[in-house]
Amino acid sequence: xxxxxxxxxxxxxxxxxxxxxxxxxxxxxxxxxxxxxxxxxxxxxxxxxxxxxxxxxxxxxxxxxxxxxxxxxxxxxxxxxxxxxxxxxxxxxxxxxxxxxxxxxxxxxxxxxxxxxxxxxxxxxxxxxxxxxxxxxxxxxxxxxxxxxxxxxxxxxxxxxxxxxxxxxxxxxxxxxxxxxxxxxxxxxxxxxxxxxxxxxxxxxxxxxxxxxxxxxxxxxxxxxxxxxxxxxxxxxxxxxxxxxxxxxxxxxxxxxxxxxxxxxxxxxxxxxxxxxxxxxxxxxxxxxxxxxxxxxxxxxxxxxxxxxxxxxx
Amino acid sequence: xxxxxxxxxxxxxxxxxxxxxxxxxxxxxxxxxxxxxxxxxxxxxxxxxxxxxxxxxxxxxxxxxxxxxxxxxxxxxxxxxxxxxxxxxxxxxxxxxxxxxxxxxxxxxxxxxxxxxxxxxxxxxxxxxxxxxxxxxxxxxxxxxxxxxxxxxxxxxxxxxxxxxxxxxxxxxxxxxxxxxxxxxxxxxxxxxxxxxxxxxxxxxxxxxxxxxxxxxxxxxxxxxxxxxxxxxxxxxxxxxxxxxxxxxxxxxxxxxxxxxxxxxxxxxxxxxxxxxxxxxxxxxxxxxxxxx
Numbered sequence: 075x076x077x078x079x080x081x082x083x084x085x086x087x088x089x090x091x092x093x094x095x096x097x098x099x100x101x102x103x104x105x106x107x108x109x110x111x112x113x114x115x116x117x118x119x120x121x122x123x124x125x126x127x128x129x130x131x132x133x134x135x136x137x138x139x140x141x142x143x144x145x146x147x148x149x150x151x152x153x154x155x156x157x158x159x160x161x162x163x164x165x166x167x168x169x170x171x172x173x174x175x176x177x178x179x180x181x182x183x184x185x186x187x188x189x190x191x192x193x194x195x196x197x198x199x200x201x202x203x204x205x206x207x208x209x210x211x212x213x214x215x216x217x218x219x220x221x222x223x224x225x226x227x228x229x230x231x232x233x234x235x236x237x238x239x240x241x242x243x244x245x246x247x248x249x250x251x252x253x254x255x256x257x258x259x260x261x262x263x264x265x266x267x268x269x270x271x272x273x274x275x276x277x278x279x280x281x282x283x284x285x286x287x288x289x290x291x292x293x294x295x296x297x298x299x300x301x302x303x304x305x306x307x308x309x310x311x312x313x314x315x316x317x318x319x320x321x322x323x324x325x326x327x328x329x330x331x332x333x334x335x336x337x338x339x340x341x342x343x344x345x346x347x348x349x350x351x352x353x354x355x356x357x358x359x360x361x362x363x364x365x366x367x368x369x370x371x372x373x374x375x376x377x378x379x380x381x382x383x384x385x386x387x388x
Numbered sequence: 389x390x391x392x393x394x395x396x397x398x399x400x401x402x403x404x405x406x407x408x409x410x411x412x413x414x415x416x417x418x419x420x421x422x423x424x425x426x427x428x429x430x431x432x433x434x435x436x437x438x439x440x441x442x443x444x445x446x447x448x449x450x451x452x453x454x455x456x457x458x459x460x461x462x463x464x465x466x467x468x469x470x471x472x473x474x475x476x477x478x479x480x481x482x483x484x485x486x487x488x489x490x491x492x493x494x495x496x497x498x499x500x501x502x503x504x505x506x507x508x509x510x511x512x513x514x515x516x517x518x519x520x521x522x523x524x525x526x527x528x529x530x531x532x533x534x535x536x537x538x539x540x541x542x543x544x545x546x547x548x549x550x551x552x553x554x555x556x557x558x559x560x561x562x563x564x565x566x567x568x569x570x571x572x573x574x575x576x577x578x579x580x581x582x583x584x585x586x587x588x589x590x591x592x593x594x595x596x597x598x599x600x601x602x603x604x605x606x607x608x609x610x611x612x613x614x615x616x617x618x619x620x621x622x623x624x625x626x627x628x629x630x631x632x633x634x635x636x637x638x639x640x641x642x643x644x645x646x647x648x649x650x651x652x653x654x655x656x657x658x659x660x661x662x663x664x665x666x667x668x669x670x671x672x673x674x675x676x677x678x679x680x681x
Binding site: 122125126127128129146147148149150151153154155156157158159160161162163165166170171174175177178179180219222223 | 403404405407410413414417420421424425491492493494495496498499500501502503677679680681
């Protein structure tokens with residue numbers, strides 16, 4: 075059975091204000107899903123209902139098929155949760171805090187030291203393992219919170235803006251952690267304001283605004299759907315590219331559209347045909363030996379879609 | 389409904405501890421948190437100061453206080469224990485639930501596979517045990533003095549019974565502080581309300597009921613705590629109904645009748661257990677419905 079998250083007809087009202095309206099979303103399998111939306115869109119509300127921190131006015135949430143609302147304990151047993159940058163009891167050290175989590179989750183005693191050490195290594199906090207959390211910076215606490223969400227090796231990971239409070243290096247490390255989780259077939263549902271982060275680590279994207287789901291699809295499909303059927307790929311090179319080197323040579327490939335120079339070392343290529351075209355495109359450019367460093371779905375494309383979809387509701 | 393592709397991934401069997409085990413674990417960690425906190429050190433400091441003052445006073449004045457072991461333990465323990473129970477309960481329980489919201493430590497626990505009731509009971513037991521340590525420290529000072537004046541064989545049987553009553557009172561007061569703590573999401577409100585209620589409010593309420601309504605104030609928890617000291621009285625009322633004493637005096641031309649009520653031991657325990665049950669159920673009900681917004 076693959077890991078899964080499901081929100082069924084999920085609605086939340088505060089008096090006359092509707093924070094979330096009949097959200098239906100089903101996520102399955104090992105991947106990372108970015109949950110996007112402006113402030114007050116309903117992202118955290120959704121994640122809190124997914125973890126039983128607040129109660130739906132209507133509807134239900136399921137983790138691996140178990141209802142969070144009626145069977146919270148079993149449902150949350152398989153999930154690693156990080157909501158709202160929680161505070162850890164200040165007198166505890168990271169080792170003790172993770173020991174508490176491991177103990178309450180029922181991780182067998184012989185396994186605990188290894189799991190805790192591994193989780194702390196993953197968030198680069200081993201040097202601080204025996205210092206009191208009360209003296210930590212916000213970023214350091216956030217790392218411990220991430221370690222706490224991962225210490226039991228969950229199949230489902232729910233993260234509410236995990237990069238909050240982290241410096242650029244910490245943000246990069248969070249991305250590395252998430253990529254690692256994807257490799258081990260975890261389902262990650264992550265809210266974020268940082269579009270570059272979403273583009274970098276997420277496979278699928280869900281956009282929510284004013285409590286309503288605007289769309290949910292794979293990242294290439296989203297960019298294709300809102301860009302006249304075309305996806306965008308940003309290529310980064312080690313050295314400046316001759317102006318006619320690439321357009322002339324890859325223009326013949328099927329599905330390739332506009333090629334734009336963002337700067338002498340960066341290109342944006344629009345294409346149709348989804349992942350197959352993307353794969354062919356990257357292979358072809360790599361074979362040209364022009365110093366290709368990276369190829370990533372265009373962040374600005376997602377940004378344009380984000381802004382256009384959000385402003386449409388204004 | 390929006391869906392996406394399925395990728396197979398193994399889901400391992402989960403063996404989350406049962407709620408009773410989780411209560412034990414949470415209590416242990418919470419107690420550890422209390423014991424390492426400044427408030428705990430402050431409480432022990434307060435007890436030490438009270439102990440030193442009482443020791444010095446008894447040593448200096450002696451007199452009636454050390455005329456008998458009953459009088460000594462009754463005065464020393466009966467007076468101090470009630471105050472320390474209230475103070476400990478306010479210090480450890482006043483923000484126990486409200487603090488989880490304000491300090492956001494609740495978000496750390498709420499992401500775990502643990503029932504809300506488990507969190508509530510675990511925190512309650514930790515606060516109870518931390519208060520017991522404080523009371524125990526006071527008892528040690530008392531016993532030190534008692535052994536010094538009367539020897540180790542002069543421990544009155546009333547002392548352990550009074551200790552049990554004090555523990556029941558502690559549970560009742562903590563139940564009430566947890567209930568009020570559950571009403572707020574700000575620690576200061578939780579502290580302030582419980583402190584005002586227990587240090588002033590219930591006493592005023594009790595006086596008003598006696599003086600204005602002229603009935604036994606059995607519904608006020610502070611009425612019950614007198615049994616902690618009364619048990620050392622040779623004519624103690626063990627019953628389920630309180631003792632009513634009426635005295636009449638003349639002040640000038642006016643005749644003044646003063647009625648005092650003294651709770652029976654069984655009555656006190658029933659009041660305390662009643663408070664514990666009602667406040668525990670109400671507090672738990674509130675916490676179960678509280679949202680971490």
